[in-house]
């Protein structure tokens with residue numbers, strides 16, 4: 001089966017053509033503005049399906065064939081992923097319009113976390129909020145974490161069912177997930193992808209009283225506070241740069257004190273989340289680092305793990321990072337108490353695999369055809 005995968009992130013759109021588990025083409029539109037990518041209709045003759053990464057799927061545990069009705073339901077979740085959901089739905093609509101006879105499947109970041117234990121998914125807020133407003137921890141980056149988990153199990157040569165892992169997705173968005181037996185048992189992102197670790201431009205978790213203070217006492221509107229937390233905080237807010245880790249590290253290398261503090265806060269908060277994930281696991285077999293920052297910043301990853309209480313000295317972590325930019329595999333030395341593994345994030349392969357699985361099951365075939373014709 002040949003699947004066109006569409007992965008809209010907070011800033012970019014990544015496209016790939018995946019055939020039988022291997023990408024034949026990949027491309028990235030860096031500052032994607034939500035418009036239809038050129039040439040989409042030309043894929044019609046070459047593909048069997050389109051897979052779209054949809055960041056928020058609510059309680060959905062499985063991918064779905066997208067129809068107008070399904071999109072309308074997913075639109076309701078926009079307040080829970082304000083930066084991402086409109087972009088996910090826009091690219092799904094572009095695909096459905098340009099490729100009217102091709103099934104378009106939505107695969108959800110949240111699905112991997114759908115059966116989080118209640119102790120991890122429940123916020124300690126009034127019951128009415130949880131009941132009436134669906135306030136719970138959903139978790140994100142599930143496509144990336146699912147792929148990284150399976151890849152690490154293959155690398156370690158052990159069944160995924162036996163493994164406990166801490167999986168850090170380090171891109172523009174950042175999250176840390178505790179995975180046991182292939183299931184998410186806790187994760188740092190919450191109701192929305194604003195929770196958890198500071199990101200390129202997002203604050204991560206802050207004292208919940210801060211927005212209330214800013215609205216009540218500093219005269220800011222809720223919209224201003226939200227924009228600042230989503231787009232002007234994180235590494236950008238701390239360092240005064242774009243928030244792209246390359247810019248922050250370049251400023252730090254020039255001795256900029258704000259950039260130095262930004263990296264310290266980023267690493268400290270990441271290490272806290274790694275430690276928090278460890279306590280959700282009965283045993284830790286690997287710490288997994290994935291996403292653009294993990295893949296391309298080996299020195300920073302060495303700095304991260306050396307201070308993470310994993311029993312790795314800075315010197316051994318540094319030697320391990322000598323594999324360099326783009327190196328994947330175990331980066332910790334053989335005597336490390338916990339192996340540290342870098343995995344190239346392949347949401348495209350996970351999207352294609354979930355879509356093939358859904359469309360390949362014979363019980364689904366008739367329904368898929370019907371849903372595609374009806375939309």
Ligand SMILES: Nc1ncnc2c1ncn2[C@@H]1O[C@H](COP(=O)(O)OP(=O)(O)O)[C@@H](O)[C@H]1O
Pocket residue numbers: 009010011012170171172173200243244245246291292293296297345
């Ligand atoms: N050499 C590099 N090439 C691309 N991205 C890099 C590089 N080094 C660091 N990065 C970081 O990786 C991030 C992109 O990672 P990615 O996983 O694609 O994130 P996302 O999908 O969240 O946009 C950028 O924000 C950038 O800070």
Ligand SMILES: CC(=O)OP(=O)(O)O
Pocket residue numbers: 008009010011055084109140141171172173174193
């Ligand atoms: C959920 C999320 O933050 O995604 P991304 O890192 O692609 O922006």
Ligand SMILES: [Mg+2]
Pocket residue numbers: 009171172
């Ligand atoms: Mg991403």
